[in-house]
Amino acid sequence: MPEILHGPGLFGLILLVMPFSLVLLLGLASLVGYQLGESLISRLVQLTCVVGLLAGLGMLAWMLTEGTRYVPLELGHWVEIPHFHFSLKFIFDPLSIPFMLLSFALCGVIGAFTTNYLHREPGFNRFFFCFSLFLLGMVMTSLAGTIETLFAGWELVGVSSALLVAFFQERASPVRNGLHVWTVYRISDAALLIAAVAMHHLRGEGDFAGLLGAGPWPAGHANVTHTQALVVGLLLLVAVAGKSALVPFSGWLPRAMEGPTPSSAIYYGALSVHLGAFLLLRVSPLLDVSVWLSAAVVVLGLLTAIVAALSCRAQTDIKSALSYASLTQVGLIVAEIGLGLRYLPLIHIIGHACLRTLQFLRASSVLHDYRTLENAMGVRPVARDTVGQLLTPGLKSWLYRLAIERGYFDAFLKDYIATPCLRLFTWCDSLERRWTDMLSGTPSRESDALPPSAGSLEDLS
């Protein structure tokens, strides 16, 4: 029997094979047009989560028994040519194990909840395919031993997230918001890819152990200079800001609430929104090298927490309010990481993810819950505006505008980046039209006459 199939290797393989098999099964069924039943899909998801969770616990138990804090699982080189290799390496350490266990546990809970929540919905299979992609992405990201593997998982989480925001695809609003989320994610992914390539370039490999020191997390020491750490760290910080909705990208978070409640819970309450913080923890030895980088992380985290705490108070729907409450905590977690803490943010993530998942899942029955609470108390609880009394009316209204406009970050990105870029390309398009019209001597674009929608085949005849 191969060595990898003994002890921790077997647990590690199960952890990776289960979500991958789920993606393969659901994906292939969709591709060939075979409709799997709801109960079968539900059982497959539960099986994957339970077996994955047990394997994860088995790995934890083995590590505790052996007294080891670092178990690498090397599956060889996925691709190898001279001067380049892509290693399939996964690591089990005090950071990856809790995050992986959290992923399996919460995905299992959400999977069970969704089976009833989306019963007989037309997009049931579509939801669970995206969900399986998400689970695979989370497991890959949590256990990644190289930055390339982490990037692959990171991308899977991103694409499944955008597709689930646009889940109710017959309406234009969720689709527009899905595109918004995807756009921010692509910027974040681009920053991460550049950081990955820069790390690969610096060390000749993407292995975290090579760049961040071989010791078990968080004891590693980064083998880079101050400047290198700052450059790579800032790129990673852009990736983190995009993925965890830190300022200035925080505008996508309330938009993402257009998706089904279970996906909102697992993505934006529990796991996906914490991925940025996880990445910062993973590369924390880089922060130790550069004090400027640590300072940038603290500032970004605190700024996000302040803006999110303000915005939370001005939201008019429960999911948006919860999303900003979630973001406030994520901001604090990021600040904690910047301050040099390691285990506290990890515990903060786990506790916050579990609480927020529960809150999101109860969000649809929150009025019922309040009524029960009021009936039990006999009075209606009134919130006291103690801080508000200290502020001048002018400042209060300014803060209210700031909160309603979510810190003006969305407007800033739209007015100063997105719109000018689109205007520039539209202008280039009009130049091209003039050029081809001149060359051909007639109007060169017959596509201009197209109606906005194609109509039906009968209209074409």
Added chain:
Amino acid sequence: MIDLHLPWLELAIVLPLIGAFCVWRLRDVEKARKWCLFFTCAAFATCLGAWQDFILVHASVAGDPWSLSSAMLGWDFFIIDELNAPLLPLASLLYLLTVLATLRTKMRRFSFTWMLITEAIVLATLSCKQPWGVIALLALGAIPPYFELLARKKPTRVYVLHMVLFVALMVLGWSLVQWQASQPEHSPWIFAPLVVAILIRSGIAPLHCWMTDLFEHASFGTALLFTTPMLGAYAAVRLLLPIAPDSVMRIIGMMALFTALYAAGMALVQREARRFFCYVLLSHSALVLVGLDTVRPIGLTGALCVWLSVGLSLAGFGLTLRLLEARHGRLSLTGYHGLYEHTPLLAICFFLTGMASVGFPGTLGFLGTELLVEGAVASYPIVGVAVVLSAALNGIALVKAYFLLFTGTRHVSSVPLEVSRREKVAVLTLAALILGGGLYPQPGVASRHHAAIELLEERGVVFPDDPIHATAERQGDIHDAAAQKEWFME
């Protein structure tokens, strides 16, 4: 030169020509499609045979035995080497899948005879290494789309002006290069006509407008088959890469990089599906030229991988769009079409092929993009950043198009719009190749690395550390231009 076991290359070129003759005589379009399918299948099988035979003979270059062209010319006109070995089956597969996915609604407007003739020309071009042969075949290949535009009574001036300029500059450029080889002093300016010709054929901005015009006026199938084999990049590899100085390659690389970014941005503002596809294709095909500019094994390997992945994924993407067009007519991108419920398979394939083209993990394009960025960063870091940005913009444009076409209020139709079995075979074949190549990339990447090393050796780059190219890193400007030219003129 080592011979293959059978004359695969000439068979692959002759079979479509025979097919064209047979189909030309048929009036019944359904029968014509079946014959066309048979001959494209045969050509694909022959190309696959050539590739496998090439692997079996363990040669860096091989030719046909009992070759007619060799007997007539006295030298091997058609050859197979590390570069074109997988490109031949890829090109023939694109033709096969296009025929397979041609619906009855399109058959009367799409000429199978011209398609088979074009296939023969494309396969001949890809099998040819002789500079004048490549130039002649590229010029010949530009003719069929012109006849189609004429037959469809569409404006031809944009296309004709660009193609005439391309052919003229190509002939002038190569003549100057040959003339310079006999001169004692060499100037990089002598490459200018050849470079401009290659930029035109590759659709590098601002010389790309013929391509958007072709997509606007020709049938989608013709435009797709004319552009996706990326013969402009092939001309760059065969004519320029072995002899052009680094400064010339850098100019091409910089212009290609600008095009990759510009076309990705333009894809975001397009209001019609064909034009959108054209810009996405322009952006990706420019990336191949960016990789050539690095002139290093990793970057060049990345470029050759991207060539294969983009060729396959964007051909699949284009075919999916073509299938949608066959059902709904030209597709505007100014409103939501709501087509998902009618054609979920096409929606999945659209998304999959689109994501593969931007290098999404698990698909064929992932490692190609990774290698390209790695190679670009090693040459000039800013190039790597620009490549990543163009991939990000393309990713946004592709998902935007997906949402516009497949989401929104459900499209109502009184006729069934489901995917037929033939179409299913075509799109599933592409999906299998994209996912299979993505999950098991080692053979493909290793083969492209060998090709990259061969090309760099032709350029005069030496790998002194060991004889099997283990170091594979360029050792400065060892490239002896005069010696290369001498070799190249032989």
